[in-house]
Amino acid sequence: xxxxxxxxxxxxxxxxxxxxxxxxxxxxxxxxxxxxxxxxxxxxxxxxxxxxxxxxxxxxxxxxxxxxxxxxxxxxxxxxxxxxxxxxxxxxxxxxxxxxxxxxxxxxxxxxxxxxxxxxxxxxxxxxxxxxxxxxxxxxxxxxxxxxx
Numbered sequence: 001x002x003x004x005x006x007x008x009x010x011x012x013x014x015x016x017x018x019x020x021x022x023x024x025x026x027x028x029x030x031x032x033x034x035x036x037x038x039x040x041x042x043x044x045x046x047x048x049x050x051x052x053x054x055x056x057x058x059x060x061x062x063x064x065x066x067x068x069x070x071x072x073x074x075x076x077x078x079x080x081x082x083x084x085x086x087x088x089x090x091x092x093x094x095x096x097x098x099x100x101x102x103x104x105x106x107x108x109x110x111x112x113x114x115x116x117x118x119x120x121x122x123x124x125x126x127x128x129x130x131x132x133x134x135x136x137x138x139x140x141x142x143x144x145x146x147x148x149x
Contacts (some may be wrong), residue, residue: 009060014049017064017073037066040074056080084119088142100135114138118145 020032021039043049052075053064062080064073069090071077092101103114106126112134113126123141128134 010050010053010058011046013064014043014046018044021073035070037070038072040072042075043073053080087117098131098134100131100138102138103131103134105131114141116142116145118142 018039019026020028021037022033023029024033043052056075056078057080059080061082063083063086065079065081065086066073067077067079090101092099096104098105098112102116103112105112109127111126112128112131113124114128114134114137116123116138123145125134125137125141128137
């Protein structure tokens with residue numbers, strides 16, 4: 001028996017992308033449609049989206065990721081990645097005071113720290129004099145970890 005298209009994981013992903021961009025009743029709408037994130041016109045047709053996905057590495061174990069977190073869902077800005085990779089491509093938290101992703105300032109010492117979490121493992125290093133120095137060290141560590149995966 002053939003599976004209905006609407007029952008496939010890829011179809012549900014496509015529906016979810018559109019819903020978080022256009023359905024203001026969804027709890028995640030403020031982080032997508034509420035920030036101006038939209039879906040390109042060609043992807044309003046499921047067959048076009050499906051063809052792109054299958055030609056660009058889709059498999060049910062991966063997630064769709066916008067390369068530019070402030071950009072729209074479109075072929076030039078999307079890719080399929082693991083959950084861990086997707087978590088690394090998040091925007092800076094609102095409560096971040098350093099201006100650098102994953103970098104915080106220690107309240108007592110005034111020095112800067114970085115933190116990374118990949119595949120459930122947390123990596124931290126502290127004692128940097130500037131936020132930029134901590135951020136650059138964080139980027140190096142991310143590359144080291146990625147090369148080991």
